[in-house]
Amino acid sequence: xxxxxxxxHREREQKQRQHLGKGGRGLAIHQHDSHRxxxxxxxxxxxxxxxxxxxxxxxxxxxVNRIIADLVVPDLEAAKGFYTGxxxxxxxxxxxxxxxxxxxxxxxxNVQLLTSDAAGPEAPVVSVLTDDxxxxxxxxxxxxxxIVHPLTTESWGVRRFFVRDPxxxxxxxxxxxx
Numbered sequence: 001x002x003x004x005x006x007x008x009h010r011e012r013e014q015k016q017r018q019h020l021g022k023g024g025r026g027l028a029i030h031q032h033d034s035h036r037x038x039x040x041x042x043x044x045x046x047x048x049x050x051x052x053x054x055x056x057x058x059x060x061x062x063x064v065n066r067i068i069a070d071l072v073v074p075d076l077e078a079a080k081g082f083y084t085g086x087x088x089x090x091x092x093x094x095x096x097x098x099x100x101x102x103x104x105x106x107x108x109x110n111v112q113l114l115t116s117d118a119a120g121p122e123a124p125v126v127s128v129l130t131d132d133x134x135x136x137x138x139x140x141x142x143x144x145x146x147i148v149h150p151l152t153t154e155s156w157g158v159r160r161f162f163v164r165d166p167x168x169x170x171x172x173x174x175x176x177x178x
Contacts, residue, residue, distance in 0.1 A: 061139070062128075062130050062132075062135070062136040062139060062173075063130055063131055063132070064128055064129070064130055065129045065130060065131060066128075066129040067126050067127070067128050067129070068101070068110060068111070068112050068126060068127045068129070069111050069112065069125075069126055070112045070113075070114055070123065070124050070125055070126055070127055070172065071111060071112070071113050071114070072113075072114055072115070072116070072123045073113050073114070073115060074115065075115070076095070076097070076098075076100055076113055076114075076115060079113050080092075080100070080102070080113075083102045083111060083113065084102055087102075087104075087109075087111075088104050088106070089102035089103055089104050089109065089110060089111060090102070090104065090105060091103045091104070091105050093110070096118070096156060098114060098115050098116060098117075098118050099112060099113070099114040099115075099117075099118070100112070100113050100114075101113075112127060117149075117172075118154075119149065119152065119154055120148065120149040120162050120170075120172070121148060121149060121162075122148055122149075122162070122170050123170070124162055124170045124171055124172035125169045125170060125171070126169075126171055126172070127171075127172040127173075127174055128171050128172065128173045128174065129174050129175070129176070130173060130174070130175055131175065132175065133151070133159050133160060133161070133173060133174065133175030134151065134159075134175070136161075136173050136175075137151040137161050137173070140161070140163045140173070145163050145164065145165075146163065146164040147161060147162070147163055148162035148163065148164050148170050149161055149162035157176075157177065158174050158175070158176055158177075159174070159175045159176075159177065160172055160173060160174040160175065161173055
């Protein structure tokens with residue numbers, strides 16, 4: 001990445017963080033007409049308006065705040081060197097022995113590594129963070145999606161459930177208590 005591109009990305013992320021600090025909760029980022037627009041009804045980085053199709057769908061379905069890749073590895077410690085040293089994900093946000101999250105302090109890029117899931121019957125492929133996990137669970141049930149792991153408050157403090165998408169992928173839908 002060029003120095004100019006890196007500066008652009010840092011400035012964009014700073015504007016997003018400033019928006020979140022003013023009471024915004026999660027931002028929708030969309031690629032549209034070769035410009036990244038950020039909207040939650042308040043801030044637009046490039047000065048444009050949200051695409052019409054985004055405004056029409058904004059209130060439908062669960063509100064997703066973040067999606068994190070979950071990669072199954074046989075040994076967390078062995079994998080840690082690759083992800084911290086080679087990819088530069090040098091901040092270990094947490095490590096429970098069976099799952100750990102590594103994040104780049106510079107870019108915010110991250111990955112979650114797990115050997116298995118401590119409570120669920122299968123390892124998920126992604127973790128989806130949402131503000132209202134109870135509503136997300138109710139909607140998944142209402143839509144008839146397969147619930148792989150029921151809505152549970154886990155011993156390590158998160159409330160979550162697993163749902164299977166139509167392609168067979170298992171998603172870990174998570175809410176963190178306030």
